[in-house]
Amino acid sequence: MKIIVALKQVPARDSQLKVAPSGKWIDESDLTFEINEPDAYALEEALQLKEKHGGEVIVLCAGPERAASSIREALAKGADRAIHIEEDDLGAYDTLALARVLAKAAETEKPDLVLTGLQSDDLGSGQTGVVMAELMGLPHATIIMQVELAGAGLRVKRELEDGWFQFAGMPLPALLTIQSGINKLRYATLMGIKKAKSKEIRRLTAADLGVPPRSTVTVAGIFAPPRMKQTQILDGSPREAAAKLVEKLKFEARVI
Amino acid sequence: MNGILVVTETGLNGLHKMSLETVAAGQQLSRELGQPVSAAVFLTAPLSAKLDRVYRVQHDLLSAYTADGYTAALEALIHQADPAVVLFPHTYQVRDFAPKLATRFGQVLISDIIGVHEGKWRRQLFQGKLNADFLPQPGTRVFASIQAGAFRADQLEAGAAPEEIFSPALDPSLLRQKPEPPFRESARAVDLSAADVIVSVGRGIKEQDNIPVVEELAKALGAELAASRPICDNGWLPMERQVGSSGQTVAPKVYVAVGISGAIQHLVGMKGSKTIVAINKDPNAPIFEVADYGIIGDLFEVVPALVDEVKKARG
Incomplete structure (x- = not known):
């Protein structure tokens, strides 16, 4: 089975974010970047499917040069090769335009299965996978917690709300968006890191794929959210702060 | 149009x-x-x-x-x-x-x-x-x-x-998808919505071996222990203790969020709580947008101190 995993590089989770002078994106200098967490679970699922059923795992990633570090990490974990769509300014592409770029690149591989995370930790629009499926003419399912091969197709477990789940079948090829927690993530081994150095990374640009930048929706500005509540900060040493909180819990919330 | x-x-x-x-x-x-x-x-x-x-x-x-x-x-x-x-x-x-x-x-x-x-x-x-x-x-x-x-x-x-x-x-x-009927994984043994006080733990706890730190606090407060999604994804606490869009929605008298940054998926499950307490080392964490009381600091110092103070107050 040939599996493509679309993954995104995002600022590390604990990053302190500052709005860039343009007011339209964050200041990316001084940030460290990592694989978007749900995409890491998608990669792990692909690697496990390959171990069970054979085949090939291809990483697909659009991003500037720095994204190469996340691609290397995916190769070190066991992906076979990668396609890096190297673009410095992805801000000029809205979700639809970027999904076009990814779909074009994915189509050249004729994959049996395309996996990606259910959403990104930065933009969080949760759409790239579904839009890719539509553009590629593939059936899809989202927020997936289990993937099984069933005959010539798939049987997948969708997470619904409030603790409900549902199985659904669909033919291959297909696209799935993977929920965090579907599996246990592996670490790259030293051997894996060594091997990754000789694995193929194909570099392309969006222009090579014939997809021009386009935005039907543009960012007017980004800013820190206003506080909904006036948080009373209890300061002092840990002990002093704890004592102040106990006062509040006892005399205001009345739960002690 | x-x-x-x-x-x-x-x-x-x-x-x-x-x-x-x-x-x-x-x-x-x-x-x-x-x-x-x-x-x-x-x-x-x-x-x-x-x-x-x-x-x-x-x-x-x-x-x-x-x-x-x-x-x-x-x-x-x-x-x-x-x-x-x-x-x-x-x-x-x-x-x-x-x-x-x-x-x-x-x-x-x-x-x-x-x-x-x-x-x-x-x-x-x-x-x-x-x-x-x-x-x-x-x-x-x-x-x-x-x-x-x-x-x-x-x-x-x-x-x-x-x-x-x-x-x-x-x-x-x-219609290429063939859906089967929806189901619930198991009867929920824990009904968090009935709790007056909930102590909830997030990524800030760092590893499974640290879970007793917050368990102690829950015990001292007579609270139910809950968690944000990543903690349950990692299997550190059972899924049935998860609060948020994919878990339970709660509105207790007091919700103590320990080491929880406050991603929207979590906030939708708890922002109706009467009093929200946040303990977090990041003063910019979104959890402080909904918190009534906040302690900015290392949970591994704050939580044990809090356990002592609660015990003292209870006598």
Whole structure:
């Protein structure tokens, strides 16, 4: 089975974010970047499917040069090769335009299965996978917690709300968006890191794929959210702060 | 193109609760834009709201949800009704089909919005650390999904609406997903919604071996222990203790969030709590946007001190 995993590089989770002078994106200098967490679970699922059923795992990633570090990490974990769509300014592409770029690149591989995370930790629009499926003419399912091969197709477990789940079948090829927690993530081994150095990374640009930048929706500005509540900060040493909180819990919330 | 179309969601027991919030949002936008507002309702769920029209979307192939079926049906309805704005509740189901539907019209869904002001659609970035205003190209159809709680169902203007049956032409071969009936994993042994006090733990706890640190606090306070999703994903606490959009929704007297940054998926499950306490080392963590009391510091120092102080106060 040939599996493509679309993954995104995002600022590390604990990053302190500052709005860039343009007011339209964050200041990316001084940030460290990592694989978007749900995409890491998608990669792990692909690697496990390959171990069970054979085949090939291809990483697909659009991003500037720095994204190469996340691609290397995916190769070190066991992906076979990668396609890096190297673009410095992805801000000029809205979700639809970027999904076009990814779909074009994915189509050249004729994959049996395309996996990606259910959403990104930065933009969080949760759409790239579904839009890719539509553009590629593939059936899809989202927020997936289990993937099984069933005959010539798939049987997948969708997470619904409030603790409900549902199985659904669909033919291959297909696209799935993977929920965090579907599996246990592996670490790259030293051997894996060594091997990754000789694995193929194909570099392309969006222009090579014939997809021009386009935005039907543009960012007017980004800013820190206003506080909904006036948080009373209890300061002092840990002990002093704890004592102040106990006062509040006892005399205001009345739960002690 | 004119007017607003609200696509509602029908759950296992009638309309999904976020459907009414979305109808309220549609009514508000209708007043602001001076344009009519209609709603699409699947199955036979009752809806009483002041609307210009209710479309009852009916077809045998729509009795169980599929992304392919819903997309095809709504594509046909949008062609007929020709709305300028299509609104959805930002539910799991909507996340499954609305991006596909918007793509059919060459548009991008503006997802999970928290408000709309003067043509700018506001949504959160970086798990709630920043907000962004998005501007659709003028003259294009807007597709937007609305975050839980961003509009209030009690602001809904009650009333009636002329109903129209909309039966799209659907071909069974269009529906590639074959859904099975929904199920619950197991009977829930833990009902967090009954607890007066909840101590909830997030990524800040760093590793499973540290869980007893917060267990001690829960014990001292006579509280139920809960967690944000990543803790349950890692198997450090059982899934049934998860609070948030994929877990339980709680509103205790006191909710103590320990090492929880406050991603929206978590906030929707607990922001109705009467008093919220946040203990976090990051003063910019979104959890402080909803907290009544905050302690900025290392939880491994603060929580043991708190356990001592609680025990002291209890005598």
